[in-house]
Each structure stands twice: as structure tokens, then as C-alpha cells.
Amino acid sequence: MLVNARREFCEGAPLPDNLLAPPLRRSWERLRAGGMQQRETPQLQPRVARPQQVEGNADRRLARCAQHDMDQLWSAFGGRQWLMFCVNAEGLIVAQREHGLTDSPLLRPIQVGRRLRESHLGTTAPTCTLAEDAAMLVRGNEHYLDHFTAMFCLSVPLHGLEGEVTGALDITGLGERDPDYLLDYFRQAALSIENRLLQECRPCHLLALQHDVRWLNTPFQGLLAIEENGRIRAANRVARRLLGLPRRGPLPELTLDAVFAGANVHQRRRLLQAGPARRVRFSEDSALQVQYLRAPVSRRGSVAIPAASRDAVKGSLRAQGIQAVRDALDSHRGNVSAAARRLGISRTTLYRKLQQGD
Structure with a gap:
């Protein structure tokens, strides 16, 4: 036909x-x-x-x-x-x-x-x-x-x-x-x-964020590039979705403090400090897990990737995908529809990934 x-x-x-x-x-x-x-x-x-x-x-x-x-x-x-x-x-x-x-x-x-x-x-x-x-x-x-x-x-x-x-x-x-x-x-x-x-935004601080700490250091993490004055220079697709930013186009004039206005002063002060992921209040009824990845890098220097990120890269794409699905199901108490929405995949795809991991 x-x-x-x-x-x-x-x-x-x-x-x-x-x-x-x-x-x-x-x-x-x-x-x-x-x-x-x-x-x-x-x-x-x-x-x-x-x-x-x-x-x-x-x-x-x-x-x-x-x-x-x-x-x-x-x-x-x-x-x-x-x-x-x-x-x-x-x-x-x-x-x-x-x-x-x-x-x-x-x-x-x-x-x-x-x-x-x-x-x-x-x-x-x-x-x-x-x-x-x-x-x-x-x-x-x-x-x-x-x-x-x-x-x-x-x-x-x-x-x-x-x-x-x-x-x-x-x-x-x-x-x-x-x-x-x-x-x-x-x-x-x-x-x-x-x-x-x-990560090639070398003159910027790099910040990772997600609702669940287990999704950090995976392809599903949100990433923000932050200039020295606190202005958000760039955000990946996941971060734009998490923060309610436009899907495409230049970002509005936003600072890190403005994005996390719901957090207390102590939490905002620690956003650009090295250490493990921290729970930071995002709005009245939600919070994000935020992890500082690296400081700005000179153009002649190499971008240092945190050890956690290097370890995550070693896993196969299949293993990372299956683990992300399991973590999403755990966080939503087995609710398949909610987990699929959070990951941006269909329920059929979610079931298939679970079968791959069995």
C-alpha cells in the first residue's frame, strides 16, 4: 500500500x-x-x-x-x-x-x-x-x-x-x-x-540536582552552570523541567538564590560548597537533592569530573536505566504510572526495562 x-x-x-x-x-x-x-x-x-x-x-x-x-x-x-x-x-x-x-x-x-x-x-x-x-x-x-x-x-x-x-x-x-x-x-x-x-561551560560552577539522590550522577540528573556572580548561565533539559524553566531558548535572568528562594540562608550559602548531596527546600511543598560538582575551570585546564561521576560512567547504559526505573518505583511506592511520568517514559517501556533486569 x-x-x-x-x-x-x-x-x-x-x-x-x-x-x-x-x-x-x-x-x-x-x-x-x-x-x-x-x-x-x-x-x-x-x-x-x-x-x-x-x-x-x-x-x-x-x-x-x-x-x-x-x-x-x-x-x-x-x-x-x-x-x-x-x-x-x-x-x-x-x-x-x-x-x-x-x-x-x-x-x-x-x-x-x-x-x-x-x-x-x-x-x-x-x-x-x-x-x-x-x-x-x-x-x-x-x-x-x-x-x-x-x-x-x-x-x-x-x-x-x-x-x-x-x-x-x-x-x-x-x-x-x-x-x-x-x-x-x-x-x-x-x-x-x-x-x-x-560540562564544557568551563568558566562556570557546575551543580547537579534531582528529587531523589539516587538519580544524581546518571543521565537523568539536572545540571546547572552557575557564573561567579550567581547567575544561572545554562541548564540541561532535566534541570529546566525540574525548575519550571522554558524548554528552549535563553534562560530568563535568574540567580541561584532566586531559584532557591524557599531555602534558608544557611542552605543557600552551602549550594556552591563541595561535599555530598544536600536536601534543599525548593518551594513550599517540595525539595531537591543538590550536589556541587566542580568549580570554574580555566580554558587551558581540563574539566575535573568528580569520582562519583566517573564511577557512574563505568556502568553500562542498560544497568543505569534499569536502576533508575527501580529507584523511581521505590520512591513512588510501586506506582508504575507515577514512576513512568517522573522518568519521561511510557509504562510499556518501564515494564520492558524491569524485565531486562530480571
Whole structure:
């Protein structure tokens, strides 16, 4: 049905309702409006010459911050017919993982230094993710071009210091994978990468926060970058949600004292003091566990990662995810719906993670 619908759509017919997810439908409509036909050969742009040297600082930083989590994901999901890569906000591939014996003509052209554009490749997961700021799955005949109908690709967005889309993390290959299963791990990896990007705010103090101390030093922790004058310079996705801040865009003019106005003077004074996590009153009926991670670092210095954070990184993504689910259930006295809401996952995903840990 999808094959015929795509052919008729390219000839000017409307798409049947509910045939495609809305983001893919919008992609198809953009491509038809641009005159692309389903039988066209994709137009891959030339690779950037000597990409390691011509990438900007932001691209090198993104590649560096994505390296650890890509290695972890590749060890779990990589294979001869699969490829994993990270693109910046313009679709330029800044990092990738591939099998040394890959011989697929579909996968070989996907290399660091090549830019992926919807107008050249049709509908793909990374281009849709960058356009929609959402996790995307494109497989089989959901691709606009016939050339890619044997492929499966799944992407999740990566966000920068102001909540903007700064790139995407993607797995592409030949064959099928369980998309819900993959999505859990890739979303968790995206949070981890974003945390590393925020840790690159070297001139700032770094503060971690969560409702439950057991979620600190995991990808689910909130992070704040604090300037010397107490102004909040940046906040990751989790911190923005915890503090009720805008999801994206520059932060309002906020100081640490203003955010924790409900805390007493002694608690506020200790916010930027080293030590174990402390319970700090946040509002009239809630509190947060807050831990000071590090002081500002000079640009020539290296960012010191606390021992607790280093130990947490050693655990696998699977183990961290399963433990976070168990902790959430404990804190909500076994209430599955409440635990799923707190973690931002579905009840089905929560049950699946529990089964993985049995």
C-alpha cells in the first residue's frame, strides 16, 4: 500500500490519512514541492576535505562529547550491516562508528565530513529529527526515494545550552530492529551527551540536582552552570523541567538564590560548597537533592569530573536505566504510572526495562 501511495503521491495525488507519521508526511510534501521524484538517485554532497582540521570548535566539542556514549551503543547494537553517527545542526557528520568490513554501497558513503540534506537524500531519520526536534524512525518504504527502501534509520535530537537542537544521534542499517527498544537507549545516550556538553561551560560552577539522590550522577540528573556572580548561565533539559524553566531558548535572568528562594540562608550559602548531596527546600511543598560538582575551570585546564561521576560512567547504559526505573518505583511506592511520568517514559517501556533486569 505504501509503495503505491508513494508513486501516486509523486504524481500529484493526496496521501491517505494516517498512512505516515505527521513529520514524515511533511517531509514528503516538502520534497514533492521541491520537484523530487521517487526514482531519483540521491545526490550526496562531497566530503569536507580533511574534516578533522576544518571542523569548527563546536563540531569538535560535539564529537568529543558523543564519543563515550556512541562507543557504548555501538558495542551493544553495532554490526557489519549497521552504522552509527552524530551530525551537527546543519547535518554535517562529525563522528561515526562502523564495522571495518562493511561492504554495503548504501552505508559506505555515510562518512565524517559529509553533509546530509533532505533536498539531496529525501526523507531520512536524521534530517527529519533536525527539522522536527523529535526522535524519528524511518524504515523501508517510508523513505521518499526508492534508493533507500531497504534501510532502517532511527535518530534522536541533541540539545545545546539554550535548549536548541545542536545535532542528532543516529543508527542506520539494513534489516530490522526493535525501534522501541533502541529508542530507550538512544534517548538516554542523548541526555548523557547533553550533560557532557554542559560540562564544557568551563568558566562556570557546575551543580547537579534531582528529587531523589539516587538519580544524581546518571543521565537523568539536572545540571546547572552557575557564573561567579550567581547567575544561572545554562541548564540541561532535566534541570529546566525540574525548575519550571522554558524548554528552549535563553534562560530568563535568574540567580541561584532566586531559584532557591524557599531555602534558608544557611542552605543557600552551602549550594556552591563541595561535599555530598544536600536536601534543599525548593518551594513550599517540595525539595531537591543538590550536589556541587566542580568549580570554574580555566580554558587551558581540563574539566575535573568528580569520582562519583566517573564511577557512574563505568556502568553500562542498560544497568543505569534499569536502576533508575527501580529507584523511581521505590520512591513512588510501586506506582508504575507515577514512576513512568517522573522518568519521561511510557509504562510499556518501564515494564520492558524491569524485565531486562530480571
